[in-house]
Amino acid sequence: MFESVSACIRCNKEDVAKVVLMPGDPLRAKFIAEHYLEDPILFNDVRNMLGYTGTYKGRRVSVMGSGMGIPSMCLYAHELYTQVGVDAIIRVGTTGGLQDDLHAGDIVIAQSAATNSSIASLYDSPVKLAPTASWDMLRDAVRSCEALGYGYQVGQVVSSDVFYNPREDAPQRYRDLGLLCVEMETAGLYIEAQASHKKAISILSVSDTFFTGESLSADERERSFTNMMEVSLETALPYA
Numbered sequence: 001m002f003e004s005v006s007a008c009i010r011c012n013k014e015d016v017a018k019v020v021l022m023p024g025d026p027l028r029a030k031f032i033a034e035h036y037l038e039d040p041i042l043f044n045d046v047r048n049m050l051g052y053t054g055t056y057k058g059r060r061v062s063v064m065g066s067g068m069g070i071p072s073m074c075l076y077a078h079e080l081y082t083q084v085g086v087d088a089i090i091r092v093g094t095t096g097g098l099q100d101d102l103h104a105g106d107i108v109i110a111q112s113a114a115t116n117s118s119i120a121s122l123y124d125s126p127v128k129l130a131p132t133a134s135w136d137m138l139r140d141a142v143r144s145c146e147a148l149g150y151g152y153q154v155g156q157v158v159s160s161d162v163f164y165n166p167r168e169d170a171p172q173r174y175r176d177l178g179l180l181c182v183e184m185e186t187a188g189l190y191i192e193a194q195a196s197h198k199k200a201i202s203i204l205s206v207s208d209t210f211f212t213g214e215s216l217s218a219d220e221r222e223r224s225f226t227n228m229m230e231v232s233l234e235t236a237l238p239y240a
């Protein structure tokens, strides 16, 4: 029998690890659990936002979908941090590349996230918060890429509230500002981590590029981001 600890996650708290990998797609969570975790158990299936816990290199690690967009990410991250007792979340996401030296399949570690969302304005603060990665997790993500021999870039990404932006010049403006890539959740995750005094890092894989026209299929998006998954699992170990 599940103890329902929060509004949208039905689980026993002790079934969730202290560190959670969060892809947007719950089927990517299932893929990670089935391919990388030993003895995975399903701890959440409310709304099919699948969450699993197993062991990786002998340490307990969980993986759960976040859904798409800042509202969905914020809801689940908030419940995991404040009601389930999770200490650290690693977003395992896809992103659209803006710069010419980013190619499909490349890894981006998000140091910070510019956003068109109002999330940072909702906190009672005399300043607008700057969504920023946890330094130790950023360092550990870099170390994991280097240990595995995978190339990576570290920098500022864009977390957009919309996938289809009515401002057609938006990607060009982002590119001119040196922003690396566009996705839809990192700023929300970083603000939730800051507000909860917890840790977060966003590790992204480029699924397509805005200016050079590279693109991966939906099936490849679901299954072929194994470099990013391996980096994320290695990054999780110190927090497990």
Ligand SMILES: O=P(O)(O)O[C@H]1O[C@H](CO)[C@@H](O)[C@H]1O
Residues within 6 Å of the ligand: 023, 024, 025, 067, 068, 069, 092, 093, 094, 095, 163, 182, 183, 184, 185
């Ligand atoms: O692959 P995920 O983690 O879902 O991330 C990206 O993909 C979705 C859009 O296709 C958005 O959620 C965006 O942030």
Ligand SMILES: O=c1cc[nH]c(=O)[nH]1
Residues within 6 Å of the ligand: 094, 095, 096, 097, 163, 182, 183, 184, 207, 208
């Ligand atoms: O272009 C893209 C690719 C992935 N995710 C996004 O939000 N945008």
